[in-house]
Each structure stands twice: as C-alpha cells, then as structure tokens.
Amino acid sequence: MTKPSFVSRRRREASVVCAIAGLAAxxxxxxxxxxxxxxxxxxxxxxxxxxxxxxxxxxxxxxxxxxxxxxxxxxxxxxxxxxxxxxxxxxxxxxxxxxxxxxxxxxFPIVTANASATRSSSRAGTGIGTGVGSTAGSSGGVRNNYNVALDINWEIDxxxxxxxxxxxxxxxxxxxxxxxxxxxxxxxxxxxxxxxxxxxxxxxxxxxxxxxxxxxxxxxxxxxxxxxxxxxxxxxxxxxxxxxxxxxxxxxxxxxxxxxxxxxxxxxxxxxxxxxxxxxxxxxxxxxxxxxxxxxxxxxxxxxxxxxxxxxxxxxxxxxxxxxxxPSLTLSATGGFQSSVLSQLFSLPSRFWSLGPALAQVIFDAGxxxxxxxxxxxxxxxxxxxxxxxxxxxxxxxxxxxxxxxxxxxxxxxxxxxxxxxxxxxxxxxxxxxxxxxxxxxxxxxxxxxxxxxxxxxxxxxxxxxxxxxxxxxLGGGWKEAPAAAADGEPGRRG
Missing domain, CATH: 1.20.1600.10 (Outer membrane efflux proteins (OEP))
Known part of the structure; x- marks a missing residue:
C-alpha cells in the first residue's frame, strides 16, 4: 500500500466518523x-x-x-x-x-459476554449437528463445540x-x-x-x-x-x-x-x-x-x-x-473463539469476528x-x-x-x-x-x-x-427580612 492511498483511506474514515458525529449532534x-x-x-x-x-x-x-x-x-x-x-x-x-x-x-454501547459448550451427534450424510472441526463427507458421530465471544451493540443517537x-x-x-x-x-x-x-x-x-x-x-x-x-x-x-x-x-x-x-x-x-x-x-x-x-x-x-x-x-x-x-442506525460487533477441541479454543485459528452497521426504517405503520x-x-x-x-x-x-x-x-x-x-x-x-x-x-x-x-x-x-x-x-413557605439599605442605595423594605 502506498503512502497516498493510506492517507486517502484515513481521510475517508475520518470523514465518515465526522459525518456520524454531526448527525448524532x-x-x-x-x-x-x-x-x-x-x-x-x-x-x-x-x-x-x-x-x-x-x-x-x-x-x-x-x-x-x-x-x-x-x-x-x-x-x-x-x-x-x-x-x-x-x-x-x-x-x-x-x-x-x-x-x-x-x-x-x-x-453507551451494550457489551455482552457469551460462553457455551455443546455436544451433539448426527447420522452420516445428514449434515445435522456439524460444527467447527467437522469436514464434508464425514461419517457423522459425536461433535463438540466450544464458544467464547463478546457482542457489542450500539445504537447511534x-x-x-x-x-x-x-x-x-x-x-x-x-x-x-x-x-x-x-x-x-x-x-x-x-x-x-x-x-x-x-x-x-x-x-x-x-x-x-x-x-x-x-x-x-x-x-x-x-x-x-x-x-x-x-x-x-x-x-x-x-x-x-x-x-x-x-x-x-x-x-x-x-x-x-x-x-x-x-x-x-x-x-x-x-x-x-x-x-x-x-x-x-x-x-x-x-x-x-x-x-x-x-x-x-x-x-x-x-x-x-x-x-x-x-x-x-x-x-x-x-x-x-x-x-x-x-431511520435508526446500530453498530454491531462480535468477536471471540470457537473450536471443537477445548485445548485449541484460544488458539489463533479459532478466532472469529464480525463488524458492521444496521440501518432500520419503518415503512408502514398505519399512522x-x-x-x-x-x-x-x-x-x-x-x-x-x-x-x-x-x-x-x-x-x-x-x-x-x-x-x-x-x-x-x-x-x-x-x-x-x-x-x-x-x-x-x-x-x-x-x-x-x-x-x-x-x-x-x-x-x-x-x-x-x-x-x-x-x-x-x-x-x-x-x-x-x-x-x-x-x-x-x-407565598412558598416564608420570607426573610430585607437589609437596612438596598444594593442600589434605595431604602430597604421589609419582606
């Protein structure tokens, strides 16, 4: 990547951020x-x-x-x-x-932590119950699935x-x-x-x-x-x-x-x-x-x-x-680890992530x-x-x-x-x-x-x-005595 293209991309990203910030204001x-x-x-x-x-x-x-x-x-x-x-x-x-x-x-965004461990089985050729670690054409059997992830959802105001x-x-x-x-x-x-x-x-x-x-x-x-x-x-x-x-x-x-x-x-x-x-x-x-x-x-x-x-x-x-x-704009991000082998759960190949916006607009609501x-x-x-x-x-x-x-x-x-x-x-x-x-x-x-x-x-x-x-x-619950002389030099009044 050349330096001009890098600068151009940074400028585009900054423009997007500024546009979102302007809308949010x-x-x-x-x-x-x-x-x-x-x-x-x-x-x-x-x-x-x-x-x-x-x-x-x-x-x-x-x-x-x-x-x-x-x-x-x-x-x-x-x-x-x-x-x-x-x-x-x-x-x-x-x-x-x-x-x-x-x-x-x-x-502020909502951050949710998820952790799960499942064990499933399927008959050969059905494709049911396959997960990470299974391969096409497998003969079926028992499968394990371990998952640790963070979900972030933020509705931009x-x-x-x-x-x-x-x-x-x-x-x-x-x-x-x-x-x-x-x-x-x-x-x-x-x-x-x-x-x-x-x-x-x-x-x-x-x-x-x-x-x-x-x-x-x-x-x-x-x-x-x-x-x-x-x-x-x-x-x-x-x-x-x-x-x-x-x-x-x-x-x-x-x-x-x-x-x-x-x-x-x-x-x-x-x-x-x-x-x-x-x-x-x-x-x-x-x-x-x-x-x-x-x-x-x-x-x-x-x-x-x-x-x-x-x-x-x-x-x-x-x-x-x-x-x-x-329309409402929501930014969502998910990242974590998923594996069929517990010992490999936090290894580099088990990582996954996703990031993206979601725009929603009601089209018809009958008034x-x-x-x-x-x-x-x-x-x-x-x-x-x-x-x-x-x-x-x-x-x-x-x-x-x-x-x-x-x-x-x-x-x-x-x-x-x-x-x-x-x-x-x-x-x-x-x-x-x-x-x-x-x-x-x-x-x-x-x-x-x-x-x-x-x-x-x-x-x-x-x-x-x-x-x-x-x-x-x-009168709101009482009054106070006024000073002997007002601030502007005029005689004070009881009040």
Missing amino acids: CSVGPNYVRPPLETPSAYKEAQGWKQAEPRDEQSRGNWWEVFNDPQLDALVTQVAITNQTIKAAEARVREAQALTQQARAAF LWGRVRRTVEASEATAEASAADLESAKLSAQAQLAEDYFLLRAQDAQVRLLNDTVAAYERSLQLTRNQYAVGVVGRADVAQAETQLKSTQAQAIDATVQRAQLEHAIAILIGKPPAEFSLAAETVPTVFPVIPVELPSELLERRPDIAAAERRAAAANAQIGVAESAFF LRRAQTAQAIATYDENVANYRQTVLTGFQEVEDNLAALKILEQEAAVQDEAVKAARESLAIVLNQYRAGTANYLAVVVIQAAALNNERTAISILGRRLTASVALIKA
Missing part, C-alpha cells in the same frame, strides 16, 4: 422555551409584585417559628421525619432519579431520541423533587392550621366551661329566690334550660378538638392512640407580613416549579415521538407514529395549561389570604368592642335582676348574647392564625 423536536404567562403587574390586595418564576430550590427556613410557639415548633419539626406522605414523595424522587440514570445508559428521552427524564426528576418540597410545605402548613384550630377549640371549651360554672351559680340564685317566693317557677326552668344547653355545647366542642388532635397525630406519623396534646391558651402572636412583599416569595412556590418542569418533560417527549420518523406525535403534542399543551393554571391559582391564594387577613383584623377590632359592650350589658342586667327590677328572661337573653360574642371573638382569632399560615404557604 442533531435533535428532532422543538427546543423547550418556558411558556409565557399573562401576569398582573401588581396584586389587587398588595403592591410590589412582579412576574413569578419558580425558585423552589431556595431555602424556606423554619417559617413556623414566627408564631413563637415552642409546642408548634416541636410538632412541625417532626413532619419532615415521620410523615408517611412525605416519605412516599421522597421515594418518588429516588424513582425518578433512577429512571434518569436508565435513560442516560442508552448513550442520530436524531436525538436518547437525548430527548434523557431531557424528559431529568425534567421529570426535577418535578418530583419539587413535588417533595410541595408535600413538605403542605404537611407543615396543614399541621400548623390544625394546631391553631385546636388551640382555638381549647379556648372555646374553656369559655363554655367557665360559662357553665357561672350558669350554675345563676341557677342556684334563682332557686333560692324561688324558695322565698321572689320569682316564679318559670325563671327556674329557664335557668335550668340555659345551663343544660351550654353544658351540651361544651361537650360538643370537645368532639372537634379530639378530631383535630387525631389529625395532628397522623401528620407526624403516629397513631392517634399514642398522641395527645394538653390544653393550652390560644396564641395571639401574628407574623408581621408587609403590604409590599418581595416577588421571591411567590417565585419559590414548589407546585409552580413542578408544573413548569412537567411542561418541559412533555416538550422533550415530542422530540422522542418525532424521532421515530427517521402509528403520526398518532404518537399528536399525543405528545396534546400532552404538552395539557401540561402548559396546567402550569398556567397553577400560577393563576397561586395568585388567587395570595390575594385571598391577604384580603382575609386585612378584613379579619378589622372584624376582630369590631368584635372586641362587641365583647366589651356585651360584658357591660350583662353586668348591668345581673345587678338589676338581683335587685328585682329585671326578670330572668332579660338575663338569659343578655347572657346568650355575651356568650355568642365571646365565641365569635375566639373564632375570628383562630381564623386569623390559620389565614396567616395559609398566606405563608401561598
């Missing part, structure tokens, strides 16, 4: 672009927001500590460790990561099918990780809400028990007055009715408390029989949530991140479906590939719509809870005044009743009004606490 299907969103420039209930972008990887911190309740802190800390829903979400993350590794494995599959798997794994964060946030927020509702129920039970004690004293006073003929039997009956009715309310209030206690037990991964919470006063600390909130709060919502990643995965699946319209592509496009459109709906739902949840906190704060102030007025009215009527200038019906009416106002005030307190938790959840 292309990917069919659309490249992913985050779907555009129609977002408002500002919230109706608050100012200072900009377009939301998922940042679910940011640390949320122990947001529940803003309520300054050690019992709540201890309970919420257990959620991420023992909650079974979170454990299931963690398992789904590991599953998605394993599927991504499976998809990446398709980038000409059209990006494997790359798109890996892209889809990676996006799905990221969505699963965001789902895990969403599950943690949801479980933590649900526990905090149940905890505050339970404490509000403790306050209701305490109020009703105190009211029962007061009604028992009123009943005794009425009975004493009836005994000396100051009041009639009707007043005694009214006092007894009022007492029994309030006792029934006190008993009924313990039902919801028990159910809330059971719900908290499940959230921390314990059977209800192994968990109990002693009655405590309802917290009255509300986190200071500024009117102008930094946009990073909504940007960190993990459910938005999960929805966006699923749209990315669905987009990659379009490329996977479209790659089926193009199967077209339908699969249409399905992939429809799935992408569905995920884009789900992503946009998740963002809209996030905006709604923030708006709802900002409005709820603002309105409930006003309602609480008015209700406190109503409680004060009811207590003053009750004190006046009781004095009039003791002096004999008012009948017991007037006392019953005022006592009922006072009790209802007290219970309403407690209910509003519980709603304010749960609305605070819901707002923190809607």
Whole structure:
C-alpha cells in the first residue's frame, strides 16, 4: 500500500466518523422555551409584585417559628421525619432519579459476554449437528463445540431520541423533587392550621366551661329566690334550660378538638392512640407580613416549579415521538473463539469476528407514529395549561389570604368592642335582676348574647392564625427580612 492511498483511506474514515458525529449532534423536536404567562403587574390586595418564576430550590427556613410557639415548633419539626406522605414523595424522587440514570445508559454501547459448550451427534450424510472441526463427507458421530465471544451493540443517537428521552427524564426528576418540597410545605402548613384550630377549640371549651360554672351559680340564685317566693317557677326552668344547653355545647366542642388532635397525630406519623396534646391558651402572636412583599416569595412556590418542569418533560417527549420518523442506525460487533477441541479454543485459528452497521426504517405503520406525535403534542399543551393554571391559582391564594387577613383584623377590632359592650350589658342586667327590677328572661337573653360574642371573638382569632399560615404557604413557605439599605442605595423594605 502506498503512502497516498493510506492517507486517502484515513481521510475517508475520518470523514465518515465526522459525518456520524454531526448527525448524532442533531435533535428532532422543538427546543423547550418556558411558556409565557399573562401576569398582573401588581396584586389587587398588595403592591410590589412582579412576574413569578419558580425558585423552589431556595431555602424556606423554619417559617413556623414566627408564631413563637415552642409546642408548634416541636410538632412541625417532626413532619419532615415521620410523615408517611412525605416519605412516599421522597421515594418518588429516588424513582425518578433512577429512571434518569436508565435513560442516560442508552448513550453507551451494550457489551455482552457469551460462553457455551455443546455436544451433539448426527447420522452420516445428514449434515445435522456439524460444527467447527467437522469436514464434508464425514461419517457423522459425536461433535463438540466450544464458544467464547463478546457482542457489542450500539445504537447511534442520530436524531436525538436518547437525548430527548434523557431531557424528559431529568425534567421529570426535577418535578418530583419539587413535588417533595410541595408535600413538605403542605404537611407543615396543614399541621400548623390544625394546631391553631385546636388551640382555638381549647379556648372555646374553656369559655363554655367557665360559662357553665357561672350558669350554675345563676341557677342556684334563682332557686333560692324561688324558695322565698321572689320569682316564679318559670325563671327556674329557664335557668335550668340555659345551663343544660351550654353544658351540651361544651361537650360538643370537645368532639372537634379530639378530631383535630387525631389529625395532628397522623401528620407526624403516629397513631392517634399514642398522641395527645394538653390544653393550652390560644396564641395571639401574628407574623408581621408587609403590604409590599418581595416577588421571591411567590417565585419559590414548589407546585409552580413542578408544573413548569412537567411542561418541559412533555416538550422533550415530542422530540422522542418525532424521532421515530427517521431511520435508526446500530453498530454491531462480535468477536471471540470457537473450536471443537477445548485445548485449541484460544488458539489463533479459532478466532472469529464480525463488524458492521444496521440501518432500520419503518415503512408502514398505519399512522402509528403520526398518532404518537399528536399525543405528545396534546400532552404538552395539557401540561402548559396546567402550569398556567397553577400560577393563576397561586395568585388567587395570595390575594385571598391577604384580603382575609386585612378584613379579619378589622372584624376582630369590631368584635372586641362587641365583647366589651356585651360584658357591660350583662353586668348591668345581673345587678338589676338581683335587685328585682329585671326578670330572668332579660338575663338569659343578655347572657346568650355575651356568650355568642365571646365565641365569635375566639373564632375570628383562630381564623386569623390559620389565614396567616395559609398566606405563608401561598407565598412558598416564608420570607426573610430585607437589609437596612438596598444594593442600589434605595431604602430597604421589609419582606
């Protein structure tokens, strides 16, 4: 072989390799672009927001500590460790990561080792069972065949099918990780809400028990007055009715408390029989949530991140479906040793090898590939719509809870005044009743009004606490204090 012919052959080989590499660098299907969103420039209930972008990887911190309740802190800390829903979400993350590794494995060739030893026989002249070492016209008999080989198969990713599959798997794994964060946030927020509702129920039970004690004293006073003929039997009956009715309310209030206690037990991964919470006063600390909130709060919502990643995965699946319209190229190689004599198996004459490409193209599939592509496009459109709906739902949840906190704060102030007025009215009527200038019906009416106002005030307190938790959840799980001065020299804002 002359030097020019050798160089020419090397150039041809290099050209073939470059051509294959160039084909392998292309990917069919659309490249992913985050779907555009129609977002408002500002919230109706608050100012200072900009377009939301998922940042679910940011640390949320122990947001529940803003309520300054050690019992709540201890309970919420257990959620991420023992909650079974979170454990299931963690398992789904590991599953998605394993599927991504499976998809990446398709980038590399598959190497298989084979070894076999067979013994066969045939009648003379049939040609059956002959193998290496047999000769034409042999009289038949027993034959041995020993084989050791390596098989290599490698599908060249000409059209990006494997790359798109890996892209889809990676996006799905990221969505699963965001789902895990969403599950943690949801479980933590649900526990905090149940905890505050339970404490509000403790306050209701305490109020009703105190009211029962007061009604028992009123009943005794009425009975004493009836005994000396100051009041009639009707007043005694009214006092007894009022007492029994309030006792029934006190008993009924313990039902919801028990159910809330059971719900908290499940959230921390314990059977209800192994968990109990002693009655405590309802917290009255509300986190200071500024009117102008930094946009990073909504940007960190993990459910938005999960929805966006699923749209990315669905987009990659379009490329996977479209790659089926193009031929597949597989490189195969086999090499090894084969002999009828074991001692000669690894000798030079026993070697064999084969190498070559295989090109395959579907000619007719009755519209199967077209339908699969249409399905992939429809799935992408569905995920884009789900992503946009998740963002809209996030905006709604923030708006709802900002409005709820603002309105409930006003309602609480008015209700406190109503409680004060009811207590003053009750004190006046009781004095009039003791002096004999008012009948017991007037006392019953005022006592009922006072009790209802007290219970309403407690209910509003519980709603304010749960609305605070819901707002923190809607914002992605907390916020940080801004520095005293912004980087550009403008005054810093609390957020």
